[in-house]
Amino acid sequence: MTLPTLLINTEPARWLPALRAAAPEMQFRPQAEIGDAADVDAILTWKVDPALIDALPNLRLLYAVGAGVDYLVDLARTRPQLQIARVVDDAVTGDVATLAVAGTLQWFRDLPAYAGQKQNELWHPLPVRSTADTTIGILGLGRIGRAIARAFQALGFRVCGWSRSIHRMEGVSTYTGSEGLHAMLPQAQVLVCALPLTAETEGIISAQVLGCLPPKSFFVNVGRGLHVDEVALQAALDSGRLAGAFLDVFAEEPLAPGHSFWLDARVQITPHVASRTRPSRVAPQIIDNLLRLRTGQPLLNLVRPEAGY
Ligand SMILES: NC(=O)c1ccc[n+]([C@@H]2O[C@H](COP(=O)([O-])OP(=O)(O)OC[C@H]3O[C@@H](n4cnc5c(N)ncnc54)[C@H](OP(=O)(O)O)[C@@H]3O)[C@@H](O)[C@H]2O)c1
Numbered sequence: 001m002t003l004p005t006l007l008i009n010t011e012p013a014r015w016l017p018a019l020r021a022a023a024p025e026m027q028f029r030p031q032a033e034i035g036d037a038a039d040v041d042a043i044l045t046w047k048v049d050p051a052l053i054d055a056l057p058n059l060r061l062l063y064a065v066g067a068g069v070d071y072l073v074d075l076a077r078t079r080p081q082l083q084i085a086r087v088v089d090d091a092v093t094g095d096v097a098t099l100a101v102a103g104t105l106q107w108f109r110d111l112p113a114y115a116g117q118k119q120n121e122l123w124h125p126l127p128v129r130s131t132a133d134t135t136i137g138i139l140g141l142g143r144i145g146r147a148i149a150r151a152f153q154a155l156g157f158r159v160c161g162w163s164r165s166i167h168r169m170e171g172v173s174t175y176t177g178s179e180g181l182h183a184m185l186p187q188a189q190v191l192v193c194a195l196p197l198t199a200e201t202e203g204i205i206s207a208q209v210l211g212c213l214p215p216k217s218f219f220v221n222v223g224r225g226l227h228v229d230e231v232a233l234q235a236a237l238d239s240g241r242l243a244g245a246f247l248d249v250f251a252e253e254p255l256a257p258g259h260s261f262w263l264d265a266r267v268q269i270t271p272h273v274a275s276r277t278r279p280s281r282v283a284p285q286i287i288d289n290l291l292r293l294r295t296g297q298p299l300l301n302l303v304r305p306e307a308g309y
Contacts, residue, residue: 004290007031009045009052010065018279023287042290047071053079061085061293063286065277067092067144069303070197070224076305084303085289087282088143095275097147100192100222101155103246103268107218108134108190112265131156137188139204140195140223141167141174142309148194148222160184164307185212190220197224198308207232216243222274225250234260237267248274 005027008015012030019028029035031052042061043052053059053075062072064086076082106112110126117124136152138145141163149159149172160173162184167174175184185191191213195201205219205228213219219242221228230251236242244266250259253272261267289299303309 002294003027004041004294005029005039006063006286006290007034007040007043007056009043009048015044015065015279018283019286021280022283026287026290041293044286045072048075050075053082061289061299063087063289064303066275067096068196068224069309070226073198073303073305073308076303083299084305085299085301086303087277087285088301089277089282091281092275092277093143093147096144096194096222097151099248099270099274100148100194100220100246101151103220103222103248103270104136104152104190104192104218106268107244107246112268132158134158134189135160135187136190136192137184138162139191139193141169141172142194142196144222145192145194148192158187160187181209182212185209186214188217189214190218192220193223193227195223195227196309197226200308202226203229205229205233207235210236210241213241215241217241218243219245221245221247221249223249225253230261234264237264242266244268246270248272 003026008028008030016028016030037056038058040056040059042063043059044063044065046065048062060081060083062076062082062084064072064084067086069084069086072084076084108129113126135158138149138159138161141149141161145161146169149161149169152159153171160175162175162181164176166176175181193205195204207229210232219233228251233245237245246268247261248270249272255261255269261269285300292299
């Protein structure tokens with residue numbers, strides 16, 4: 001059997017050693033050493049230039065190195081011979097959930113305010129917010145949204161979640177559709193976005209959606225920056241609808257100098273660091289899928305281009 005060839009389109013210095021260690025007999029080529037383009041069966045990538053895809057006549061698989069595939073689905077829609085798979089890793093899921101919880105808790109327990117007090121040697125207790133009185137609303141109940149839900153549940157928060165299809169999760173109130181969203185939002189003192197970016201979810205954090213939240217609520221984004229109407233988010237902060245926000249992702253990255261989010265003390269920022277896939281953890285699943293591709297078996301962790309995720 002001829003083994004498939006994988007072109008590495010992202011960070012070859014990180015990915016090649018892990019892949020070669022896991023399958024020394026297989027062909028992994030950094031893009032700089034592409035060789036005969038007709039050999040390439042699959043690309044391991046984050047974002048890929050459509051011209052490269054068009055230059056690979058036998059390409060059948062785009063392999064996303066992260067959970068988000070928004071950069072790839074449009075490319076596959078117009079090329080029906082291409083499948084998209086993504087790496088799936090509980091460590092990535094856990095890392096994103098950890099940041100969503102950490103971002104929420106620092107606000108929830110007034111840690112920035114106490115850090116300010118410490119600088120001035122002030123001892124000034126603030127009212128204690130209780131987890132039992134606080135509802136977390138999670139947009140997206142996929143791998144990451146469910147992990148976020150479980151983490152908040154374990155701390156005693158009330159949790160509700162919204163997804164495209166209805167999910168059953170013990171102890172979590174679940175919603176779907178536009179009606180479900182509007183039923184969930186008024187309860188969500190903390191709204192966490194863990195959605196994929198699709199035509200349906202782009203701009204979902206709009207003035208209208210933010211206006212449905214309870215006053216002085218908190219917003220966390222570990223999804224994608226383009227989920228958010230950033231002007232509407234700033235207006236919600238300025239009107240007091242939102243007490244604060246924790247943002248890991250932005251419409252434009254890096255966040256532009258002088259952006260209002262840099263200047264607003266109520267906005268906490270991390271530079272898109274919720275997770276980073278570790279090649280050695282996911283190399284075996286990539287190799288398994290490449291072998292499936294070659295032997296005509298169904299691939300694992302496939303993306304549905306028609307759904308956009
Ligand atoms: N900040 C970071 O560094 C970072 C790292 C990893 C991932 N992410 C982001 O997190 C996203 C989610 O990852 P995941 O692994 O949890 O994805 P996933 O397993 O595919 O789950 C996506 C969830 O969103 C729901 N959804 C999709 N479209 C919807 C719509 N129109 N209305 C309502 N719900 C909708 C899905 O509903 P169903 O369950 O009904 O299908 C599902 O529950 C990624 O796409 C990526 O953008 C960010």
